[in-house]
Amino acid sequence: MPMTVINGITPMMKYQSTFGNHYAFLRLISSMLLSSICLPAYASTAIFYGRPAPVDLLSHFTQVIVEPENMDNVDYLFDKGTKVFAYVSVGEVHATRSWYSEIPQSWFIGSNKEWGSSILDLTQQGWHDYLLDKYLSRLWEQGYRGFFLDGLETYQRVAVEPAARLNQEKALSNLIKSIHERFPGVELILNRGFDILPHVGQYAVALAAESLFQRWDPIDLEYTEVAEPDRNWLLQKLWQARDRYELQIIVIDYVDPKQKDLARATAKKISDLGFTPWVANPALDIFGIGKVEIFPRRILALYDGHEYPEGLQQTDIHKLLAMPLEHLGYTLDYLDVNAGLPGNLLTGQYAGIVSWFNNDALLHPAVYRDWLLRQMEAGVKVVILGNLGFKADNAFLKHLGVELSQSESLEGSLMVRGSDKIIGYEAKPQPVTRGFTAWQVLEDGVQKHLSFTGQSEEPVVAVFSGNWGGTALHPYVIEAGYQGLKRWIINPFEFLSTALDVKGIPVPDVTTENGRRLLLVQIDGDGAGNKAEIPGTPLAIKVIQDQFLQKYNLPSTVSIIEGETANRGSSDKVTEAEKIAQDIFKLNHVEIASHSYSHPSAWFPKNTIDADGDEYQLSVDGYGFDLHREIAGSVEYINNTLAPENKRARVFLWTGDGLASREALALARSLGLENMNGGGATISNDEKTVTRVPPLGYVMDDQLQLYAPMASEHVYTNRWQGPFHAFSRVVETMQLTDRPLRLKPLHIHYHFYSGSKTDSINALKSVYEWTVKQEHRPVWVSEYGQKVNEFRNLTMSRRVDGAWDIRGLNTLRTLRLPVSTGWPDLERSEGIVGVRDASQGRYVHLLPNHGQVLLYMTPELPLSPYLSHSNGEIDEWQKMSGGVNFRMRAHTPLEMTVASEGECHINWSGGTLEGQREGQGWKFVFPVADSGDATLVCS
Template sequence: MAKLFICTLAWLFFGLGCTAVYANAPNQQPSVAFYYGNEPPVELLSQFDWIVVEAANVDSTEQRLLAQHGGQPFAYVSIGELDAWRGATTSLPAAALVTSNTAWNSQVADLTHPAWRTYLLEEHIRPLWEAGYRGLFLDTLDSYRLFAPDGPAAERQQAALVDIIHSIKQQLPEMQLLLNRGFEVLEQVHGEIVGVAAESLYRGWNPTTQVYGAVPDSDQAWLYPQLARVRDQYQLPAIAIDYVPANNRELARDTAQRIHAEGFIPWVSVPQLNQMGVGLIEPIPRRVLILFDKSTTEAGELAYTNAHRYLAMPLEYLGYGAEYLDVNGPLPSDLLHGRYAGVVTWFNEPLTNASHYSAWLQHQMEHGLRAAIVGLPGVPISGALGRLMGLREVYGIASQGLTVVNHDDVANFEGMPLSPPTPQTSYEVVGSGLTAHLTLRDNTGRHFAPIVTGAWGGLASYPWVVEEANEYQKRWNLDPFAFLQRALALPDIPVPDATTENGARYWMTQIDGDAFVSRADLPGTPFTGELMLSDILMRYQVPTTVSIIEGEIGPEGLYPQYRSVLEPLARRIFALPWVEVATHTFSHPFEWENLNENDLAGQGTTTAGFNYNMPIPNYRFSLRREIEGSANYINRALAPAGKPVSVVLWTGNALPPEEALAIADELGLRNINGGNTSVTHSNPTMTRVYPMLRPVGRYLQVYAPQINENVYTNNMLGPLWGYRRAIETYQITDQPRRLKPIDIYYHFYSAASPGALRALHQVYEYVLTQETLPVYTSTWSDVATQWYHTGVARHLDGSWMIQGTHHMRTLRLPTSLGWPDLQRSTNVAGVREIASGRYVALSGANDAQLYLTPHAPQTPHLRYANGRIDTWQHLSPGNITLSLAAEQVPLQAELAATQGCQVSAPNARLEQRGTSTFLHYGSARGERIEVRCANR
């Protein structure tokens, strides 16, 4: 862990400050962040222009991700001190380290000593260059004052400091240098640096008393002109780093605004710089830390946990991705408020490490992190934790006479229980500021509150969360959307949305390769692939991802006798322009977690009686053979030239291990499948809607938006027409909340029976009546993956900065935020309000800046299109230029607020309806579209 700054010590001794710096972008100040903690939150830090980190806490992947949006990482370098934890490869002479800084357990260096200079340049700075850093934050520049406070001795140290900075730039001219203070040498080095920082301009922290507070007026009076000189005389960014308690976010925002108002660049955090603070922008933490007990989870798999199964989906709808951590492992030591939107738990049993976890949770909550505790809390809500939460546990509640006193809608989502269940434990409200969403009374007159929210978060206790009749018949008592929003105090933000683009709902179609080798129950018993080609693929010429299982039709598979017929058939299908090529693996694993490398195929059976994979003779299981091997076979034998496999469609229970996801990522293959979203009108519960993503290590598995026909047909045992009920799933996952895109997802065996084939036609015909944007599964996999990483930040000027929007191009606006101000915004193409929400269309650039207004836009904008934006230019008020392209379907679009304007769109049929212009094309691509409005 890197030491903070000498400036904290300087403030203590001299009432001065210290800071860090960064370079100025044309006509605007760069945003800057300082984070020295472990496992840096790259999804938040990468939204800044310059990011100062302790390189020892950043691995190579994190370093790359920090720069993913064009930001510049700066590595911390202590110029004047040697930290005890860092050490040196070669021993330094005693004369080079002349005294100690006991506040930071470090040794203070003589900057004039050649050995120290060699250490800095060769052992510390050059390795950072070789590791890829092109920026350094130079700290402890005035530590020499601990042994040479002034006079000639101090002047010699200052001359040596200037020489060190010159040497860095001479040897590494591309290295950008930020200084922490160094005001005494600015005249000599200002041309070689990109900025200067100093801490504690308005709010500071005293390391001796451990107290936060306002900086004395005399100290402000000294530091302010120093920063002003940096800004005005040297025309460099001047950064003020101030400190406020971690749990006082409003004070941090106010302090940042105050610094910004003076023309300085703010960073407001805690002294250890291990919390995400507030700067020129404040990234919204879009991750929620979900803790689960791996030791009590089936196969240790997070997909089987209640938190993943039931809570990740409503969190995703609200705009937050889940990050999972085993509660039995090391818990984060850094402050998490500002890094995560909150912590979420749903345990089924008491934790074995209850005391350790309870203390950790209390510490994080005391520092501002909110918690949503669902089911069993895992630890007693008692002692200091109970006092913090304002709750007292009550045991031995009578099973008779328990009645509901009152409740609100948070506790009555899909229905209240017919009779109140008797909890083993419930809670009395003993603190202030709590809201009881459900109050019970027993026959002794005692009152209990199983569902409460307060300043620390919220608790929804067992058994009042979900009512369960059996594995497939469950319903929410708790409103998970409302509870999570209240418990975590989630703010209204522009929500990244992976269901919609340009006002249209995504539609993808995918075929798993199962039963390509089977024959249809029709005259002539054709292969299912033949019937699927003639009846479905040739009729519905929409983007379709098609896969085969090599182990079915390949030369090493189970049915080599059919190869001469099936391989040419697969080639005909893959040659269709609207078909995307995918692999459904080699041996179709059914239960991925039960297969190990070199297991003989066909050994062991699943709970459903299947082998763990297809019993291919003499095959020993290999993840690389399953993915890379099958893709190579398809590319070599089946796919047209220049149209290789682009997607892997997971098989069986679709729970690939991290290594499988890593192989797909290495090969550049998108991935999809898994989840089991199958909500219907006969079972209309959100418990049947799965999340979008399953994070596994550094990788993301993308679940299919809806499940395939296997579930709707009871494993094809009947009713064989059951897949038409997928239409109900599409409807329920669209309104009142659009939770999912449309996915027509089936297997080749749907062509094996007339009833199943007829149901498939019914599904297609229904979807064709909807306003959709058809895409390949690879496209949507990119959208869903980027959704997880998209950055949303508040700028101090009131706008929203959106990072990572090349694939993920939609924001859903809460009505409380108003409408996009299209004149002031950048890379914002339009907006459409429908029953499911208010959807803002982004242009597809890598970032966007969104300004808001209370009024709907009255200047031309894109309201709807069934294709994606290729190019976009907002030339001036009322004047836009764009081009659109659909995937394999004729393009259609609506340009709103075009009355009185000239619309030019070659090859399109234009139709004016009210204030909108509709464009109809005969092909999938639109040429340059121009809108010119003379008086806008």
Template sequence: MEKPFCRLILGAVITLCQPFIQAQATEPVLTPSVSFYYGNDLPTELLSQFDWIVVEAANVDATELRLLKQHGGQPLAYVSIGELDAWRGADVTLPPTALVAKNEAWNSRVADLTDPGWQDFLIEALIRPLWETGYRGLFLDTLDSYRLFAPEGAAAERQQAALIEIINRIHQEFPGIQLLLNRGFEILETVHDDIIGVAAESLYRGWNPATDTFGAVPEADQAWLYQQLSRVRDQYGLPAIAIDYVPAANRELARETAQRIHAEGFIPWVSVPELNQVGVGLIEPIPRRVLVLFDKEKTEAGELANTNAHRYLAMPLEYHGYGAEYRDVNGELPSDVLHGRYAGVVTWFNDSLSNGATYHAWLRQQMENGLRAAIVGNPGIPLSGALGSLMGLQELNGLAAQTLTVIDHDALLNFEGFSQPSPLPQTSYRLVGDGLTAHLTLRDDNSGDTVVPIMTGAWGGLASYPWVFQEATEYQHRWNLDPFAFLTRALALPEMPVADATTENGARYWMTQIDGDAFVSRADLPGTPFTGEKMLSDILMRYQVPTTVSIIEGEVGAEGLYPQYREVLEPLARRIFALPWVEVATHTFSHPFEWESLVEGEMAGQGETSAGFNYNMPIPNYRFSLEREIAGSTDYINRHLAPANKPVKMVLWTGNTLPPEKALAIADELGLRNINGGNTSVTHSNPTMTRVSPMLRPQGRYLQVYAPQINENVYTNNMLGPLWGYRRAIETYQITDHPRRLKPIDVYYHFYSAASPGALRALHQVYEYVETQETLPLFASDWSDVATQWYSTGIARRLDGGWQIRGADHMRTLRIPSAMGWPDLNRSSGVAGVRDLPSGRYVALTGQGDAEVYFTSTAPSLPHLRHANGRIQAWQATSPARLSISLAAQQVPLTVELGATQGCQVSAPGARQEQRGDSTFLHYRQPRPERIEVTCAVR
């Protein structure tokens, strides 16, 4: 059931990045960014970017409240001071003297503010629970509702005195609480020192509830409210907030209205009357999520990883900077206004939906409110009736493929080749609306009709089955359609800085990870050493780079399959984990092969089904338990194998790598990062983007992080041959770097790669190649943090033309279109530098969490970071002429390139300096943190 909305008179969400200090009239007025959102299922990744955030607390759970505060913002809970909403009143007991009138427009009852019972109700039943929940700010609404029964004179004055008394009592009962008022202009002279600001609605654009129409506010009303807000700002030195209303679909009008309010010196919030849309304020958060709907009941095992949308569309969306948020189309679909919250909705169904009528109505309503849709494959519903009219399409069913002839297509087709699909009956469309672009046009030879299976328009885009792919076999596909371009066109993706999880400081990430499988096996080499021994001597000691190593407790420990080898294997594991460049990880207890089968069936110790299929290692007397797999194996490694100061940092998923939400929750509770899954294995013999997996698999509130590239198992045909096949991972690194850098480098393998000379040689070849590349080596746990934070990093457009970045301490890179220009280092903050690469222009952030970025048409002339193989630990620009940097590379000697240093003095003790053009190159010998000082003549 949906949670009810509060009364909607004025809403403003404001978040304080620092403790509020009451401004005096002679001081500059604080101008926080403010948002008002009363909807369900809060988009915390967007709202948390504001300074003040006004919410309906009944719609906010404890996790959402914590996330609203994650960047220093201040949530303010809505409190109706003068009315009792109908949805609240069912369980409320009040004296008969408390409620004295009815507000018909909002179906609420109006309170006598002088009534002690009503005042006690406000304090004890409404505000105290909010305080105990963790709110330290309130938005006080319906302050003037008393005018419905006491419009003026002595009666109105008594109500105003009671209102002042209520505000004073709130402060007495809850010291330090911050109060934002909706109007209350009559009492400002008395309470202005007790509040943090005043909001009022409909300065320039308003909504008439009686007629349900939007329009311009009459000039006389504009002038009166302008005068009141000016008094708030100028006489009392308080933030004055104007909340205006425009239709949900008219985002451009919302931006224009916000600019107009801002130009007058007020703080804007422009949204819909229900305040259930992420609107436009001093900032406009860019929706970085796409709502991806899938049909769970018609998906193998109900698993989103088995859907076409996840396998094939999530990766191009991630490249564009958008994370997928998955919902089962058969479940409850979000009812709030989604335009402004999501970049769009994406679908790729394989069949008709069982709840087609419900989904049809939902999609039409969201499209009417401005949400764009990218519909791929089968739409799941007929695109007819009112929805077809909105889209400008006439559906033609049952067309015979053998009678269809291609007569035209544009650059959206022929991405990886183009071929006509096998002769299957299909649905296509006649374009009957305006503003549609046909990207593929066919002629039906039977009827002579011209039909279009792929098109885009003002509502989004449609790419119909079976024209999207070339399908050679069940597992071999190539794109006819360019998914990158189609999604950009269909969703009208804006030009913006793109959060990037592949690169930092101009260098491509490089991680190395070893799954624990076959640690107990013997190598096919002289002396038949354990593979762990061979891996230690030949690989780990030679390539001293950050490496995440895992073991399977069921192979190594006393409770596993091979207790007879424990006295040899445990000391070997301890030697490996003691290496400074090795990070400790668990590969679970029994190495689950099919997580969902084990979890759903609560399999017995050997993991046998009635059919006798093994779902995990057959460990005697073991009954499967997620806690034992993750927490238990972690505890074993920490107690018996890991150095005391270096506990388990990660869990590396096993088998089909589809851990359920509970497994991710257990890992998160233990503070473990996670990785593995996906199947990125694109090669020159199969150079298709269908072989590049996404980065993330969301499960509830948790994120599974996929490995950037797959391990040697795929390249060697499950180690059946060719055993040298892993060297083809080099091709995967190349294809995922150019023309688009889609992935970091992941040297990912098992201990069994040390079991044969061919596999071991291939591993050397991979390392030798990666060492020739410009990389930033880091542990897999660090990249897991980057990938996880990428999903929620906030990017917002500022009204002054800049860009606000929130939550960028792990994820530290923006990729920008060259048309946006260069970062303006004079105006920007939190920006370390920029570097042009064949795959794009990469802006390096300082890792301080927040940044403000402005762009200019010219490259930076101030000293900046162009490239480093290490991460920034501290960054301080004391003036345009002085720069102090601390950098550290993980386990490898640091190298740095500083740009625009001509005429500057660079102090870098211990470094060999080299000047080339306007750049200073620094080369260090030791893997340790380094301090660099740059001093320039004033420019």
């Protein structure tokens, strides 16, 4: 419900704005020198009345004021230590309240026409009893220990005579006193109520007021600046309340959500006065800006399900656009527009709305058009690829800064009029008129990335951006080539960065940790029992064990297919493959996984794959597909038959097309399993396009399907039809996903049947040999899966003092910064242990189990000793007067390089570990994988 003060002032303000401008200016300067009373240095407040309430974002604030009827998970905020104040309107009630009918009409004495609410007679004891005994008591039972009392001056609209006002004020004061007495320890925030402060100021912890610099006019329905006399009057009242009653002062100003810079400047003005700011829209149902500004990481990704009956996984927005968005630090919430659109405004909760439609014929085009326009007017960034989804009209297009071309047609040849660095990323635009919508630029604020000239001299735009977002029209997004090969015409990274206005935002990164590229080794269980075509014809699983798992000693996630490996006869005899699997699972560097019971070719009933040449769909006598048997049953078999004591399966690797249904994902998660497969990058020197690099995965009902970073040898060998040495080309893929942009971790992904042929064995050896020579940080698939899950769910904000606040971190331990933003300030920051520069960006290393990271930036290179890079993970990193106490461990012998101009050594295990000079740092190599308690000492 909106606040009740009209135009930011009361009628009395016109008569009380008598203070001179010079005096107000002096008070302003002196106030800026004072710190706010009873408020921590970076305490922050958010006010959010919308539904649903994003509690993960609200938890970034010290205290929040919420509409309790819209709160579904307030316990989350209680658990995070956030103070929660329930909005309570004391002086008026809106007819939309579910309990409005319970209020007798005799309790009302007027109406607030601007807000559409009824004004209460505060002298009615029945109203006091209702609030205390029913409404507030219910909130108290729900756990609220703070109330935000609104409508404290509404009575002034109808109680004009001094005696009438005095009666209302006396009743209101008694009500507030009763609330304080009835609920011991309750904290109250008053919204204005200056006239009753002498009577109730001692019962409050804070006072709020609206419209100090910027206001909303509910009569003319516009945002305006507050007049200086009114501002000065309000300033005097706020200073008096702060100084006399030692109250925290919360100032709520209203700014058009599209004017983000004005909102930030206004919040800073309020903060500089020593007050707590909140700048938002008048309905307070979007995320505004205060001492903390939320930087949402979620993108609402829209597609037309009727274009893709085979499912989300085949949409362009998922297969092509998701990966560039993830590289920029965003995570996607997919929505089929036919399933219904969010009813709430997304401002501050989503970084933007991205759509990719292939025509202008949605099922409900008018509904979608109006919804999209409503979100744009609320300041949500919008990125449009392909088509609008509805027939363009100038009334809508003016919001994009364009209009329909005045030329009757675009028949004839088109010529490129202009293009910039966003255009021609992998393919040059070929001017065509078929299917192209002709729009002309209407205003100067449009940035033209690709424009054409036809018969008319007036240029038309195909790719452009503005302060609202960006548009890339069909057919100038993707070039579709031979045999389905696609190439980007636009540079998706640059275009999205420009359209979404990404400026120096830290990017959570799941490709790198402690300055080194992550490395995964994954073995799918197919072909374990195949006879190898080498002397002695050992089983393929034995070849992999002897020549790879035991030789290279890299952490590896290894799976088996129960139906292929197990003895399914009546005998209890253990098969040869089972014996070898038991030995493999005993290896400390092996993580156990299941590759199902019968290797289904698809996990969605409607999905099928081309099975030509595919010999790995097992036919098990008397067995019909059963989801529980495939997942839970196979895991139970592995744990009971193959796994050593105290070691269990931790991963499920999807089979066939590798795309899991929501039921399959939920079952795997219920068993505590991470999951992976599907996806798989195949970019190569022959097909050098990032359209061949998949996203991290997809989510169904909050369950993550994790994609494999690299394709397996099954793809490189043409479904295992040959050539069998072709898997060596995965090295190209790993190189091309590292430079110029690091898009994926290193990943050796193969099946046991690679141990069955000489060419495939040699190819696999070449891949291992190349990979181990790269600087890497090896992890298991389960560890990688945990990082991707955190990537999806972590939240970010920036404080008024410039610090980035990142929440939800534990296993994800890297932030990537643009070099232009400077260096992490290691002295002021919290949860940061080092940094390393690379051509792909500046990688910042995070302390695990910290949960929250505060990142301050500085233009200066860090001077104190810090971690440059390591193949291990950090358990502890504590700076002391005598050096840095730390614990680190790795899957292989620990290596670490410390940046320091002085000489360094490590006190470790009762002795000293000397380092070797490496550039501007010192490299240390431990003989073991775990450092234990150690101390880094640098001169």
